[in-house]
Amino acid sequence: EPEVTQTPSHQVTQMGQEVILRCVPISNHLYFYWYRQILGQKVEFLVSFYNNEISEKSEIFDDQFSVERPDGSNFTLKIRSTKLEDSAMYFCASSDSHNYGYTFGSGTRLTVV
Amino acid sequence: QKEVEQNSGPLSVPEGAIASLNCTYSDRGSQSFFWYRQYSGKSPELIMFIYSNGDKEDGRFTAQLNKASQYVSLLIRDSQPSDSATYLCASAPRFGAGTRLTVKP
Numbered sequence: 001e002p003e004v005t006q007t008p009s010h011q012v013t014q015m016g017q018e019v020i021l022r023c024v025p026i027s028n029h030l031y032f033y034w035y036r037q038i039l040g041q042k043v044e045f046l047v048s049f050y051n052n053e054i055s056e057k058s059e060i061f062d063d064q065f066s067v068e069r070p071d072g073s074n075f076t077l078k079i080r081s082t083k084l085e086d087s088a089m090y091f092c093a094s095s096d097s098h099n100y101g102y103t104f105g106s107g108t109r110l111t112v113v
Numbered sequence: 114q115k116e117v118e119q120n121s122g123p124l125s126v127p128e129g130a131i132a133s134l135n136c137t138y139s140d141r142g143s144q145s146f147f148w149y150r151q152y153s154g155k156s157p158e159l160i161m162f163i164y165s166n167g168d169k170e171d172g173r174f175t176a177q178l179n180k181a182s183q184y185v186s187l188l189i190r191d192s193q194p195s196d197s198a199t200y201l202c203a204s205a206p207r208f209g210a211g212t213r214l215t216v217k218p
Contacts, residue, residue: 033206042210043157043201056206091156098205099145099164104156 002026004105006092012111013082021077021108023092032075033093033102034067036060043091049075082112115140119202119209128218132189136202136209139183145205146178148187150198157201157208161187192216 005024013019025032034046047057047067054067066078075094079086089109093102116139126132138146145164149157163169163176163185175188185202192214199211 035208043151043208045207048206058207099162101145101147101149101159101162102206103159106156 002103004092004094004103006090006105006108008108009106010109010111012113015084015112016081019079019082019110021079021090021092021110023075023077023094023105024073025075025092025094026096026103027073029094029096029103031055031095031098031102032067032069033095034077035091035093035104036088037091037107038088046077079110082110084112086110087112115143115204115207117202117204117207117209119200119212121210121212123213123215125215125217126192128192128194128216130192130216132192132196132214132216134187134189134200134202134212134214136185136187136204137183138185138202138204138207140204140207141180141183143204146176146185147203147205148174148176148185149201149203149208150196151201151211152198160200189214194218 007022032049047061048055089107091107092105095102118137147162148160151157161176163178169176173190177186201211202209
């Protein structure tokens, strides 16, 4: 079964530091997404990415966030200057069609101290 | 503001019963709707997708979509204790807050 791979599984960073969360989507998928889930809360949409550009972003996805597909396999989320409230589980997802549902990775737990 | 609303529950049903989960969405332009299941500490896993009005059945699960009412539902027949999880409705790409379902043996 193809899967979405996220690394690292857990990252601890100091407030104000930059972090890059990495994802390898399923190889033939064209649509990519980042979500976050603060402990005990809902899954929040951050951004969708298609054809090498952002297709949609939420109000959460401000100038502190950026996404990149640096090569044919990786998809990254960068947070420039982390805040305590950025502590959450970050999920990457991918899909071969916008209609058929997304496959989620197992997530990266980000802890900002 | 594009919103997806779900009854937060919790919903408790006995084993073998039908569980009914409901969802409304605000974005009239939304085309695709998904139901996911999320076990505690795990990532969401897709149960069903639906994009046409009406019912769609897959095993014990039936999704229903009514675009005029902006309403999506999920029925789980013959509920099992292993179905106990949080069920997330999505109006792509946004998710609702989830409904926690407990199936009691």
